[in-house]
Amino acid sequence: MLPLLLLISLGVGVLIGAVGVGGVLLIPALNVTAGLTIQQSMATALFTFIFTGIVGTWLFQKRGSIDWGITVPLCIGAALFGFLGAWANTWLDSRVLTLILAGLIVFAGVYTLRGSTGSHQEAFAGQRRRQQWLLAAIGAAVGFGSGLTGVGGPALSVPLLLLFGFSPLSAIGASQVIQILASVSGTLGNLQFGTIDFKLAAIVAVVEVIGVVIGVRIVHAVNAQVLRKAVAILCLLVGAGLALRAFGIL
Structure with missing residues (x-):
C-alpha cells in the first residue's frame, strides 16, 4: 500500500504549506497503510515534520510572511514542552492516544471550517509583555500536544x-x-x-516536502478559503473515523 501512503503524504505536505493543517492526517495513514502501531505512527510522523517545517519556514521567510515577534515566544514554549509530551506518550495506552488524536483532529477541523471567528484584534494588542506570555503559553500547549500525539505544530497552533x-x-x-x-x-x-521507523520516514518526508512547496505557492497565489473548508471536512471525517475505530466499531 506504499503508493497510497505516498499519495496521502503528498496531500499532507500540500495542506501543511497551504493552510497549516494537514499533518494530523499522516498518523492514521501510517497506522492503516503501513501497519505501524499508533505510537510508532505518531513518532514517525513527528520526525518527518522536522523537514516539512524547515522547508515551509524557508519558503514563507522568502516571501516575508513570518512575523518573528509572534513566532519566537511560540517556539520557546514549544521547545520546552515537546519533550514532556513525548515522555507522557509512553505512559498512555493506544486507545487513549487514539481518542486524544481524534479529538485534536476534530478540534482542528471545526476551527478551520469556521475560519477566523475570534476577535479581529490580536489578544493583548498594545500590551507586549502580556502578549508574549500568552504566545509562550500557546507554544507550550502546542509543543506538549505534538510530543504527546505526534501531531505537527500547525494543526494545533493555527486554530x-x-x-x-x-x-x-x-x-x-x-x-x-x-x-x-x-x-x-x-x-x-x-x-x-x-520507536521511529526511519526508513519509512525518509520516503514519506521527501514526498511531504514536495507537497509543502506546492502548498506554499497556492496559499500565496489564491484565496485559500476553499482549501480551508476541504481540509476541515477531511479532519472531521478522519477524527470521527479514528474515534469509531478506538471503540472497535470500525
Whole structure:
C-alpha cells in the first residue's frame, strides 16, 4: 500500500504549506497503510515534520510572511514542552492516544471550517509583555500536544492563534517555524522513549516536502478559503473515523 501512503503524504505536505493543517492526517495513514502501531505512527510522523517545517519556514521567510515577534515566544514554549509530551506518550495506552488524536483532529477541523471567528484584534494588542506570555503559553500547549500525539505544530497552533485574533497568514507562517521546534523536541523524547521507523520516514518526508512547496505557492497565489473548508471536512471525517475505530466499531 506504499503508493497510497505516498499519495496521502503528498496531500499532507500540500495542506501543511497551504493552510497549516494537514499533518494530523499522516498518523492514521501510517497506522492503516503501513501497519505501524499508533505510537510508532505518531513518532514517525513527528520526525518527518522536522523537514516539512524547515522547508515551509524557508519558503514563507522568502516571501516575508513570518512575523518573528509572534513566532519566537511560540517556539520557546514549544521547545520546552515537546519533550514532556513525548515522555507522557509512553505512559498512555493506544486507545487513549487514539481518542486524544481524534479529538485534536476534530478540534482542528471545526476551527478551520469556521475560519477566523475570534476577535479581529490580536489578544493583548498594545500590551507586549502580556502578549508574549500568552504566545509562550500557546507554544507550550502546542509543543506538549505534538510530543504527546505526534501531531505537527500547525494543526494545533493555527486554530489557537486564530482564536486569539491573529491573522491567518501570520498564524500559518509562524506554525511552520514552531513545527520545527515542537517536532525536534518531541523526536528527542521519542528517541529515548518511543520507536521511529526511519526508513519509512525518509520516503514519506521527501514526498511531504514536495507537497509543502506546492502548498506554499497556492496559499500565496489564491484565496485559500476553499482549501480551508476541504481540509476541515477531511479532519472531521478522519477524527470521527479514528474515534469509531478506538471503540472497535470500525
